[in-house]
Each structure stands twice: as C-alpha cells, then as structure tokens.
Amino acid sequence: MKYLVAFGLSLVLVCITLTSAILPYKQVLQHSRIRGRQHGPNVCAMQQVAGSNKKYFTNCKQWYRRKICGKPTILRYECCPGYSRMQGEKGCPVALPIDNIYNTLGNVGSSSTQLYSDQAKLRPEIEGPGTFTMFAPSNEAWAALPAEVVDALVSNVNIELLNALHYHMVDRRILTDELKHGVTLPSMYQDLNIFVHHYPNGIVTVNCARIMKADHLATNGVVHVIDRVITAFTNTIQDTLEIDDNFQQLRAAVAAAGLEEMLSQEGEYTLFAPTDEAFRKIPPATLNRILGDPEALKSLLNYHILKKVQCAEAIISGVPMETMEGSTLEIGCNGDGLTINGNTIITDKDILATNGVIHMVNELLIPDSAKTLLELTNKPGVTKIGDLFRQAGLTSHLEGREPLTLLAPQDIAFTEVSPVINEDVRNLLLDHIVKDQLSSKYLYHGQKLDTLSGKKLRIFMYRNALCVENSCVAAHDRRGRYGTMMIMDKILTPPAGTIMDILKADDRFSMFVGAIQTAGLTENLNRPGAFTIFAPTNDAILALPGRERNRIIGDPSLLKYHIAEQILVSGGAASQMVRLKSLHGAKLEVGTIKDVLNVNKISVIDSDLMATNGVIHAIDTVLQPFATRQPESRNGMEISSEDILRFGVSPAKV
Numbered sequence: 001m002k003y004l005v006a007f008g009l010s011l012v013l014v015c016i017t018l019t020s021a022i023l024p025y026k027q028v029l030q031h032s033r034i035r036g037r038q039h040g041p042n043v044c045a046m047q048q049v050a051g052s053n054k055k056y057f058t059n060c061k062q063w064y065r066r067k068i069c070g071k072p073t074i075l076r077y078e079c080c081p082g083y084s085r086m087q088g089e090k091g092c093p094v095a096l097p098i099d100n101i102y103n104t105l106g107n108v109g110s111s112s113t114q115l116y117s118d119q120a121k122l123r124p125e126i127e128g129p130g131t132f133t134m135f136a137p138s139n140e141a142w143a144a145l146p147a148e149v150v151d152a153l154v155s156n157v158n159i160e161l162l163n164a165l166h167y168h169m170v171d172r173r174i175l176t177d178e179l180k181h182g183v184t185l186p187s188m189y190q191d192l193n194i195f196v197h198h199y200p201n202g203i204v205t206v207n208c209a210r211i212m213k214a215d216h217l218a219t220n221g222v223v224h225v226i227d228r229v230i231t232a233f234t235n236t237i238q239d240t241l242e243i244d245d246n247f248q249q250l251r252a253a254v255a256a257a258g259l260e261e262m263l264s265q266e267g268e269y270t271l272f273a274p275t276d277e278a279f280r281k282i283p284p285a286t287l288n289r290i291l292g293d294p295e296a297l298k299s300l301l302n303y304h305i306l307k308k309v310q311c312a313e314a315i316i317s318g319v320p321m322e323t324m325e326g327s328t329l330e331i332g333c334n335g336d337g338l339t340i341n342g343n344t345i346i347t348d349k350d351i352l353a354t355n356g357v358i359h360m361v362n363e364l365l366i367p368d369s370a371k372t373l374l375e376l377t378n379k380p381g382v383t384k385i386g387d388l389f390r391q392a393g394l395t396s397h398l399e400g401r402e403p404l405t406l407l408a409p410q411d412i413a414f415t416e417v418s419p420v421i422n423e424d425v426r427n428l429l430l431d432h433i434v435k436d437q438l439s440s441k442y443l444y445h446g447q448k449l450d451t452l453s454g455k456k457l458r459i460f461m462y463r464n465a466l467c468v469e470n471s472c473v474a475a476h477d478r479r480g481r482y483g484t485m486m487i488m489d490k491i492l493t494p495p496a497g498t499i500m501d502i503l504k505a506d507d508r509f510s511m512f513v514g515a516i517q518t519a520g521l522t523e524n525l526n527r528p529g530a531f532t533i534f535a536p537t538n539d540a541i542l543a544l545p546g547r548e549r550n551r552i553i554g555d556p557s558l559l560k561y562h563i564a565e566q567i568l569v570s571g572g573a574a575s576q577m578v579r580l581k582s583l584h585g586a587k588l589e590v591g592t593i594k595d596v597l598n599v600n601k602i603s604v605i606d607s608d609l610m611a612t613n614g615v616i617h618a619i620d621t622v623l624q625p626f627a628t629r630q631p632e633s634r635n636g637m638e639i640s641s642e643d644i645l646r647f648g649v650s651p652a653k654v
Helices: 002-017 024-039 060-065 101-107 111-119 123-127 139-143 147-154 157-167 237-243 245-257 260-264 276-280 284-291 294-302 383-391 423-431 499-505 507-518 522-526 538-542 546-554 556-560
Strands: 043-049 055-057 071-079 132-137 184-186 193-198 204-206 209-218 221-226 269-274 319-322 328-334 337-340 346-353 356-361 404-409 433-435 448-450 456-461 466-468 483-488 531-536 577-581 587-593 596-599 602-611 614-619
Touching: 024 043, 024 055, 024 060, 043 060, 055 071, 101 111, 101 123, 101 132, 101 209, 101 221, 111 123, 111 132, 111 139, 111 147, 111 157, 132 209, 147 157, 237 245, 237 260, 237 269, 237 346, 237 356, 245 260, 245 269, 245 276, 245 294, 284 294, 337 346, 383 404, 383 423, 423 433, 433 448, 499 507, 499 522, 499 531, 499 602, 499 614, 507 522, 507 531, 507 538, 507 546, 538 546, 546 556, 596 614
Parallel strands: 132 221, 269 356, 404 483, 531 614
Antiparallel strands: 043 055, 043 071, 184 193, 193 204, 204 209, 209 221, 319 328, 328 337, 346 356, 404 433, 448 456, 456 466, 577 587, 587 596, 596 602, 602 614
16 A cells, blocks of 8 residues: 555656756656656657547656547557667667658658658758757648648748748757747748747647647757648738728727737737627627727727737637736637637637737627626526516616626525515615615725615625625625626515614514513613624424523523624524524524524524614524533534634725
8 A cells, every 4th residue: 555655746746846947848848758767768658539540658647637628549659859769679769860851851750751752852951960959740731731832832942842841840959948939030041930838737839729749859850750741821811801801890899999009019918809790690789889998999809809819729628817907717628629718719710920929809899897786687597686676667777888897696596586676675675776886896894885776885804704694605706897796695575674673573573572672681682783693483483491480580590591792693603603602692603404493402583683773583492501511622613703804904996
C-alpha cells in the first residue's frame, strides 16, 4: 500500500515540477517523455483523438481526462522528436542524422512540401548553405487545400508557388525556445509577418496553424511541421469587417460605439463577429434598445472581444476567458467545432488579421450589463418571477432606467403553479424590488433597504449566508444595464408587525401568548429589538402532562428558554450548528437536518415568521433546558452566537 501511495505522490510531483519557468511547449514535451519512459529511452506519450489523425503531446490535465474537445483519446507511444527506433532495441535509442532542410522534409512527414519545393525550384536554396527556418505543411495539410487553390499555385510555380513557400520560411534558425507568445517573424516573402502564439497548454501556432512536430534540426536550419498551409495577409480586423458582406450590421454597430479606431490599430484581439443573421435573431425591441443606448451597445460589442489572440487549434477543452466587457465566456470545443458557453455557434474560424483573429458567430452574445431586469429573469432557474411581473402588469418597473435591485426567488421557491394575481400579490412583487442598484458584496448586517412598496427590509449577515429578511442570497449577482438581480432562495416575507402582533394574529399560539402575558414579557416583545422566538403551538402545550403544562404558563424562566435576543433566520443555520443564548441563560442549539430547521434536535414546523423586532419559528414540542451543557465542539462545525454575525461598514449603494 505504501508503495502505491509513494507512486501516486511521484505522479503529482511530476506535474508540479513541470510548472517552472520553461516555456509551455517544453513542459508538455518533457511531461510526455516522463509518461513514455517506461517504454524505453526517448519515447514520448501522445494522445490521438479517436477517429482522426490528430495527435498531441500530453500535459497533466489531459493525461487524466483522456479527452480532447470532448472526444476520447488513444494513448500512443512514439519516438520523441529527433529520435528513431532500432530493431531489437527498446525505445528510440538512435538520434536521427542531421541533413539539409530539403532532405529533412522527407524524413518528418512533409514530402509534399519537398515535391512543391522541387517544382518551384526552391530545392537548391534549401539544400545549400545558409540558415533557415521552415514551417512546413504536413502532407495532409496540402491535401486539404481546395483543388482550385492548388491549381493556381502549380500553374505559376515560378511566382505564386515560390512566394507561397517563401512565406513559410524565415532566414535564420528559430527553435521553439524563441517562439514566444505574440512574437512576429519577418518571412522570406516581402518580409510579411508570420504571427506566433505560444499557449499555456503547450500548443504553439503560426498564423493559427498548429505546430505538430517541432525542432527538427537540419544542417542549414530547422523544420517545424504545421497542420495547414498558411497565407500572407495585410488587413486589420476593421478592414476585414469593411469588405465582408456578412458584417453590415456589425460594421454599423462598431461605428456607432466608436470602436473602429481600436480595431484598426496594432494589438492582439479576438473578435467573435456576429453576422447579420445573428442580429436578425434578436427581438426588434431589444435590438433597437441596445443600438440606441451607447453604453449598452459598447458593452455588447466588448463582450464579443478578447484582448488576446485565441486561435481555434489551441483550444482542446473548455476555458473561461475574460472579455473586454469584463465578464467571461467559456470557450471550448466539440469535435472539430468551437463552442461558446457550450453552444456550437461559430460558423467560420481563424479569419486572420494583422491585429488579431476573427471567429464568425451566428448568434448575438448579450452580456448582463446590456440587459434590463426583465431580460435578466430569462435566465433558467429564475424565470417565474419575470412571468409573475408580466401577469401582474408591472413589467415597467423592470424595463425602465431607474436604478433598482430585484430580489429574485429561484423557481423552486414557488409552490403555486399559477397564483391568482390580486393586489396582495402585486404588493408582494413590489416588496422584491429595492430602490437603488446594489451589490451584495457591499451589503452589511443591520442595513435597511427601501422597497418600491414602501416597506423596509433588513440585512442579516451570517457566517455562511447573507439574507434579506427570511430570504438568503443563493447565487452571484447579475448586474444589468440599470438594475441588479440578486438570486434568492425563498420568496421574501417582509415583517408584518411586532412579535406580539404576529403571535396574537395566529390562533396556533394563543396559549403561548397567554403565558407571555402572565410572565410580564409583552412589553419586551413589543418594543424594538432583535429576538428569535421558538414558539410552541397550542397542541405542543396541550400534549404536556398537567403539571408541566401549568409550569410553562406560570414559570417565566421556562418561557424565556424559548426566546433568544438575536435574530436567526433559517438560512443562517444552514450547514452548521449555531448556539444561541436564551433569555433563560442556557444555550439553544440550532441547525438543519435534511434541510429542515431544528432547535435542540426538535424540528421547526413553520419557520421564518418575520416581525419588525425579530423572527418566530413554530415548534410542536415545548423546549426543556438541559441541566448541563457539553462544551466540546461537534467536529469543528459548532459556532457560538457571538460568531455567527459578521459586521461590515461599507455602504450598499454603488
């Protein structure tokens, strides 16, 4: 067993030690060597995508996932670059002989480049003296070219084909150590640049073509085999938008947002460019609103732009990437296609420009920052609150420009399929809209929020929860153009009177109310304060033997054991135990069992009856104080009443 543990730790150390300052390609190559060394010297482990010829050196993450772009991979053990096998010997012990570039092309799977070099009369140059780097398309890359392109090249071998091959060359030796992210190399065709990108996953691209086999040394330079034929280009991203008829609507939007200059200048950008078809898919009212709002329009367009070049071939799994708008897109792949947030909406990829790359998309990506509150409620899981506002005729509050915050209960919080819309329901909906655009990270304990209904809501901060009255924040805020949506776990219940008001209005607690009055606690529970009441129902009191029943009615100390001078809503006790000090002096242990609030392991039958001076939880058993309390911690989860509140001082308005 100890040897298995040691072996497992050694594998972890392999991954850790390879995160040094060396470039990612060398890290991945070294990791592949380590994974392949059991098969002999100079053997590299490679992952081949099932059903294709695509092979990748493996990194730690891919080694364990065994998937690339969602497709399973097959492990192959091949000779590392620069080595070959010898009959009867284990592994790849033989170093390949170094020859000139022309002959090296034939040795590394690029015989088509060799053939075209002969036709273009390039052979003497790459056989002779000098130092060159050639990015040589593989045989499969040449075969993938459209027939008309190949015909155009070979019909004019002395000019077109020679120029094309010279664009794949640099007049000095450049190994992968120099192929750093963002580097440009002047080619041997009119010094037009070749654009290099070196990604954290170890993939290196030139003009978005992946280097498949790198660093094949030659007597007069080096050969890197790439997976496609590359072409020269001089257009910027803006130039490309100007000449492509698919982007008429995008051109107009870019001009209106003042982004033309940025997309015309030097830089490193990725533009997910929506086509005219993508714009047509958006409801006209929504599109016109965004186009007529300069700030929303700029947010929309910046959400389609990354401030870095992301080539399609460098994506082998989903990665969150920050947009210029500030939020992230999940860029991934599914087979041969790219995905955005899991959707296959990219119709054309790797349209190259001197300041970046364009991927054509057939859907418009609308960020939260360009949406109204009503549009934010279209998110799966919070749609019912938006539907209710529509049915109640109150959508104007969610579509206007007034800064507001919507406290949106999750769909699972709604038990009625289609509640009858009346004045009470309309007022309840308005209880869920707070004046001002807030952010949950600036809210603090004891803060009061004003609603559109005229009520005030209190903020309660607990160790594991942030709650507005009985409802606690369940997910990250979604900040829209003018309003913020906070996703809450329950329908909000604003306080409807003091504790005594609520107890008196509920027939279940008439005996408990009588006991409070007899004990002289009425005034205390009517005054401003912060109380948590565990209120036994009449049935709970009647279930007691006569003597015990008289005791709760006549013994103030027993009654006080049901009252804590601190507000604890059910969400504040989720996933932990909280100890509250009662007015009796003894502690109450409050927690949750199977999502049900309990006190001293007695289930609460009705929780979070909110009052202006506290909260009431109904129980069907009278609590009895323990004679002694055990001080020990319960597996580190016990929290004192002094510890459950974390106070802040920052204002909530942003």
